[in-house]
Amino acid sequence: MRIAFFAPHKHIDHPLPSGDLIIGRTLHDFLQAQGHELLIASRARLRHITGKPLEWPGLFLELQRTLKRVRDFNPDIWLTYHSYYKSPDLLGPYISAKLGIPYAIYQGVFATKYRRNLRTWPGYMINKHALLHADHVFANKKLDFENLSRIILPQKLTRTHVGIKTEQFSYNSDGEAEIRRKHSLDGKQVILSAAMLREDVKAESITDLINAFAPLSKKYPQVVLLIAGDGEARSRLQDFAAQKAGNRIHFLGRIKREELHKYYSAADLFAYPGINEALGMVYLEAQCCGLPVVAYSTSGPEEAVAHGQTGLLSPEKNLPSLTANLEKLLIDSDLRAAMSKAAPVRIKKHFDLSDNLLKVECKLNEISHWRY
Structure with missing residues (x-):
């Protein structure tokens, strides 16, 4: 053809x-x-x-x-x-x-x-x-x-x-060790996010995530938020993150797609609110690597994530609910483990x-x- x-x-x-x-x-x-x-x-x-x-x-x-x-x-x-x-x-x-x-x-x-x-x-x-x-x-x-x-x-x-090419996104123990060593994450619980840091709904989503994470940074000293991605909003978002959560939020810059599975493997859960998100390949990649997802229940995340089975979704712009879902997955290791097991199965079946x-x-x- x-x-x-x-x-x-x-x-x-x-x-x-x-x-x-x-x-x-x-x-x-x-x-x-x-x-x-x-x-x-x-x-x-x-x-x-x-x-x-x-x-x-x-x-x-x-x-x-x-x-x-x-x-x-x-x-x-x-x-x-x-x-x-x-x-x-x-x-x-x-x-x-x-x-x-x-x-x-x-x-x-x-x-x-x-x-x-x-x-x-x-x-x-x-x-x-x-x-x-x-x-x-x-x-x-x-x-x-x-x-x-x-x-x-x-x-x-x-x-x-x-x-996605599911074979390219699976849990990698060597990758986990490499990233945790590189970013001094031993003993830490890691929330990972990834997005283009443009001055639009992408930056707005990251702003909401920072606001939702801020109270948890004071409550749980072992938890850090890593944000992968770059763009014109990065400098402003870094300053805002420092004001809200001190040194508990780290901006990684742009990560090559072929390296992302290592970062997913090193994290405990993935979070990206997804305001006006069409679908979000990162949701599929993260779940395929065994990460539960926290996001808003907008059309994109709602299609990519099975609420209650592979992640937790909350109404758009509901920051208390977003914070509560992050906290629930951080403290409930059994729920996290169950979602970590279910997520790759669902992605390989449907995506x-x-x-x-x-x-x-x-x-x-x-x-x-x-x-x-």
Whole structure:
């Protein structure tokens, strides 16, 4: 199968890491490893493109270049990764129709609330147009599937799940010893968090975690909070953490993804509130390594974590509840052990990357034979 691949939100070799980038890159690499030939149709980034009129002439030129590039490649199908109102796919519907090839969207997102705002309405309409013209749409989340079901015929919509390479995220005793020795963690209980430290909901989530941890830092002198990740908010958050909890919160900076399993292995639990979190690959990775999770019961964490079985979720912005859940897992070793045992089993059952993407590949193979 020859696939023209496009990621309008962020091209898959973008240097700035994120969960979305990991999912898109993983999808691309999986299909390539299965023997399919993929072309990056365009590296145009369409994030907030409807509000950037100065970029529209350049986008028109990119459309013409992409059409030629894809026509020369002669694909069997066009596959767009992640189209939604902020980054609607402006290229795929036009080019696939022009070339008479099937058009598919992986991780389609649709929400009618964005039609009510003049600022978001253009992106909403362009994204809706792309979804309606797709031959097939894959929805990675329960909420997205329910919303898409309102405008997409059942035979054109597949509920799938994102996933991780579970073999890369398992408890590692040597890694635990290495990280505990490196950061002088012997005799400590460790809460680990990981996020991009951007000045948005990411920083807001870390701020809530710091506030929730602060009273525990005074009550339990053996407990520390480690925060992995980097970004423009890091310096401000470090100052705030020092004010709230002294030297009990340590910022690790950016950790290579292939090293993360060592940090998960060295921790006792994972905590990241997840305000407005789409899903959060870190929740899957942490659980696969045997860590119970503490988060808010927003749509992303709620899908990734089984409340009461593999972690504890609390209402969004309810800091006392967030603190109580952290404390419960810190002091209840039996509950922690039970969740540590259940978490990897659930992740391997529902979020194994190879299993989930094989189903996507099968559907793409089916529709790639359609021609117009």
